[in-house]
Amino acid sequence: MEVINSFMTWIFKNRLGQIEAFKHDPHSTQAQVFQELIDAGKQTQFGKEHEFSRIRTYEDFAKQVPLFDYEGIKPYIDQVMRGKQGVLWNTEVEWFSKSSGTTSSRSKYIPVTEESLEDCHFKGGKDMVTMYVSNYPDSKLFSGKSLSIGGSLEKNPLNPQGTAKAGDISAVIMRNLPIWAQFARTPSLETALMNEWESKIEKMAHETMNENVVSIAGVPTWTIVLLRRILEIKKAKHILEVWPNLEVFFHGAVAFGPYKGLFQELIPSERMRYMETYNASEGFFGLQDQPHSDELLLLLDYGIFYEFIPMDHWDDENPEVIQLQDVEVGKNYAVVISTNGGLWRYKIGDTVRFTSTNPYRFKISGRTKHFINAFGEEVIVENAEKAIAYAAEQTGVSIENFTAAPAYFGNSGEKGAHEWIIEFAKNPEDMTRFGELLDQHLREINSDYDAKRHRDLALTKPIIHVADEGLFQNWLSQKGKLGGQNKVPRLSNNREYLDELLKLMK
Template structure:
């Protein structure tokens, strides 16, 4: 672990050298693939040539290559044999996405990220006793790839792909067994996981906050206890990612009432492992630069242009939002992953996840991003002693003689002392953190105050179940520029009433 901390310090000190070397290696390794031949990787000698020659790719544009891989072809995007695909929940678009996971991506990115996470955590907490017990990981499921007639490849949630391929030593220090962890029926899995892990000495948790909460609550019900420390007295850390943790912090404090509990954030996705919190009490993530991923960035105001300006890592600025573009050791070339990040530091390169390129509300020029929404809803909760479980929001479009606005569906674990006050504070904070929203809200001229529906506990769970999106990497879409999700939930509630 100490050796790895030294390696991390090296890429912190020489970020551009590390990325340049990695770029040359990726191009060289893929020069004889079908993709490499199409864009003549052999004659690419620098980043500028790569930028000029290889177009940016969305998932839809890269899918014809991925489909060939899924049907059993090889050497299409990457020279190594690809037998695994990470099935994304499809939050960038309605369909599921299948992301190729090469042996190099598993070993040099996902596993390396997991090992670095532990190394960085132990470096910050040298007295940790996490290895005296087991780590509980809440993962998804996997299945044989039916597109491949020879049935020699598989797909599943990225967590399932990682778990299924873990080395023996890693299997020994985790719980529950793979048989339980990879079950595909989510409700049965939660029940089985709760019963099995309640009897273990669990010292760390890792997973998505929403599904972790469900598991902890079920364990507490089974054991008849008031908090999870009565079951796992040695629990010390929760490694979390996928969604912002801030709105869930108060709820976790109730479930795990200990000042010694540590919350450590990661930024990993189906496409790769990108960032790790490296400082105590920080919400910033160190951008990991030696995982076989070459980074580029599109300024937020260029995202939807036909030919956007694309920046190298050396050109980014602190405080600005960028769409992240990656080229990887799994054959994703100049791939737009759909996330936006904001740099908080460039020495070293640290980021915050600020949203999704397709998850925002901009129906009236307000450019509301997820970071704004989560900041505002967290503050409104703090001021009204509320605890949130989940939320989503969408625009109320202009109608004849009516002004537009934003409509929210919020599921509270603990309702605010005053719903009216909560709504006012939500609006107030949104105006503080987003000047475009504030301008549209001026004297209610373009936008009316937010319309908020407070819904019963379990509403979002039922909706996700209805959509076949329970568990694993699936997440509730926070913001949408259309009313598809919001109207679907409202229709479901009306039918139940």
């Protein structure tokens, strides 16, 4: 096993030279990616409509191709999902990554091409390991199994008889891993891709608890649920009694800060390491490359061309858009990408703040819209407004104001929830029914929230506080923010606003 570990470590470290190359010459790397994307896009329907054959410079590209959000690019994606090829990319599309929806759709579907799978998502996984073993030469990462907590797959909803499939990006990646990688992971692929989460967690617990698990990769939410179940079955005090060689948790999708204390309780070891990744449905964008810093290295040779919108211009009719070389440290930018998955000038909805430009490192600073994504549920304001409006209509009440934020996992086994403060014009006669309707409709319109709520596995029912009349106005007044331009934040991914309001209610 020691020989295998040393050999595999040596193989992965061979990538270090290429990583150093794009770190030291980022702009030439991005220029090459740009040209390769334009060349691939010329023969596509999208490329012909936007005259890619006439594009010689970035300025041509920015002039001829507008910015797109999901609603804008969705008609092209729908054509691909119905089986038409050559629409957004010049090779066949057989997979779609599913994530939480937009205003008009319960779910988003992002094309995953062979190029984006191989040269972006897979490369990200390999580089994650490369950077880890480079930073920790004493690692025994290849001496045991990697526990992967993924999503599930489904039929293509627009062409269920076709061969193309859809699913969480983790499931798409897992399903397409090479055979050697399948041997290095646990649980079985069949179990990892199960749809029903309660059965899945149970089966995963029994399949993995007797393996030599050395690393875990997944979203903190489901990882906590699984670890707690394993501790119950094994009657263990902490997870190192089950997996004594566990050394690292590769995590992403949600902010890790609120979970760190809980993980330290479940895995009480100063030798345990945590490494953040930024892998979304649209692409693999960043990795934590330094052992003692939570900054992420921007990955520049992954078939993704980056542009950025300064957030102080976000609401402009024609916002300023800049290239990588023009970003400044400390400023917030909305991320715009063109990719080898067939996305063109696509606004992913995330915002970043650069901490360094040599090399380009950043932190995820938020979303372009208010949201809650503490458990991987990706609830956006439109979701919340639709759900609360539905509950109000069904119960015959009206809403004056509301806000919501996460209630995190507790150290004593408590599960997470969404905590709401709602000011009614007239209180519902039956608050329990109002809460049930709110929860029910949110599950209907957001598939990720629904998955986390399934049988209370990760999220329990919403906690609702009824606000006294004028609470929100008083709060805004105390903050000096009364006035037409100042609004109550509907959703927040942290508890700052909610806790301030709760104090005023006491």
